[in-house]
Amino acid sequence: MLKNKTFGVYIHWPFCLSKCPYCDFNSHVRASIDVDLWEKNLLADLLSFHDKTSDKIVTSVFFGGGTPSLMPPKIVETLIHKITNSWTVSPDLEITLEANPTSVEEKNFSALAEVGVNRVSLGIQSLRENGLKFLGRTHSVEDAKKAIETARTKFDRYSLDLIYTRPHQTLEEWEQELEEAISLANGHLSLYQLTIEEGTPFFLSYHKGDFRLPTNDQSALLYEHTAEITRSHGYESYEISNYAKPGQESRHNMTYWLYHDYIGIGPGAHSRLTIDGEKYAIRRHRSPEKWVEDVSLKKDGTHEVRVISGKTKSEEFLMMGLRLKQGIDQREFTEQVGYSFSESTNTKKIHKLITENLLELSDTTLKATEEGRQRLDGILRYLFEAESPPSN
Ligand code: SF4
Structure with a gap:
């Protein structure tokens, strides 16, 4: 099976200049960061996967964070060089790096392009000063526009990240901001609705009543308009929050959503790797200091390894695949999970969701409808929850 013969590489750089309140x-x-130690340890962590993956082809590399655009380009170069020299890589290897549009990072763009990065994902987040201020971002709208112009000249491809459903944001305001973002984009947009995550400063201030978010109905309307506007410019909503012109989809992220193999190195990174027919979940320690300790001691950042059971594989496959507009391919499901689709899924529940216009089933695929993709968390909870025992 070719899919288990290829894999993506994720590299986590966990440092930021400041912490955004929603993150x-x-x-x-x-x-301060001991960059030599980080270079040595990221390299060792990468090579710890070599024996398990040397017969596979690398299709994508993704530097995520944190803020990897603050990584010294020398470390990025060392890692790319090691990957391209130690593994077979696909001829169209996609190498993405997440970047913030501050002037410091923009200065790194030339060097990053020279060492092989061919795609950047720019966290511009908003094209309105009040939006950036609310989100606690340290760059300005002008910085964002300048960084986009530099990215346009330095990289083959770039994507823009924006956050909407911000407090007081009206439909008209978002439409204008989105149109502006599309005029600056280059075929790929990641458009996230603001969510309030536990443990963040926003969680506290939101629950204190410092600000309010749009209602569910308003958010649904904003989501539908987002799909319509992007579609009118030739972008397809290929994943819940991702929009691309044909051929511009993120190949690395497609690896996750198609439940193909990937390895993750650096603090907190996860891997899903098939070895001798078993799929493994492998995890690094989340704390940067603990990860450094692990790798310094063992030349391998592995903190936990487990074989993924058939049931978990089936749940993970659905959880990832239903995010995609194309949905899941039933034959692929059987190949990856090891059981037939009808054997491993609850047909009764799926049919109930079809009658509610949340899922669509054909002979070959299962997809979430546009409404279903907006309510995916609830759908998955319903599909995976244990059946209540019949009452007497
Ligand atoms: S949102 Fe990005 S830049 Fe802000 S703290 Fe999180 S990782 Fe860092």
Whole structure:
């Protein structure tokens, strides 16, 4: 099966200049970073996967964070060089790096392009000063526009990230901002609705009543308009929050959504890797300091490994695949999970969701409708929850 013969590589750089109030990613602010130690340990962590993957082809590399655009380009170069020299890589290898549009990072763009990065995902988040201020971002709208112009000249491809459903944001305001973003974009947009995550400063201030978010109905309307506007410019909503012109989809993220293999190195990184017919879940320690300790001691950041059971594989496959507009391919499901689609899924529940216009089933695929994709968390909870025992 070719899909288990290819894999993506995720590299986590966990540091940021400051912490945004909505962010629950594994990102940290540190006064100083021992870059030589980080280079050595990321390299060792990468090579710890070599024996298990040397017969597979690398199709994508993704530097995520944190803020990997603050990584010294020398480390990015060392890692790319090691990957392209130690593994077979596909001829159209996609190498993406997440970047923030501050002037410091924009200065790194030339060097990053020279060492092989061919796609950047720019976290511009808003094209309105009040939006950036609310989100606690340290760049300005002008910085964002300048960084986009630099990205246009330096990289083959770039994507823009924006956050909407911000407090007081009207439909008209978002439409204008989105049209502007589309005019600056280059075939790919990630458009996220603001969510309030536990443990973040926004969680506290939201629950104190400092600000309010749009209602569910308003958010649904904004989501539908987003799909319509992007579609009118030739973008397809190929995943819940991702919009692309044909051929511009993120190949690395498609690896996750298609439940293909990937390895993750650096603090908190996860892997899904098929070895001798078994799929493994492998995890690194989330704390940067603990991860450094693990790798320094063992030359391998593995913190936990487990074989994924058939039931979990089936749930993970659905959880990922139903995010995609194309849905899941039933034959692929059987190949990856090891059981037939009808054997492993609850047909009664699926049919109930079809009658509610949330899912669509054909002979070959299962898809969430546009409404279903907006309510995917609830659909998955319903599909996976244990059946109540029949009452007497
Ligand atoms: S820059 Fe990104 S990763 Fe860092 S704190 Fe802000 S949202 Fe989180």
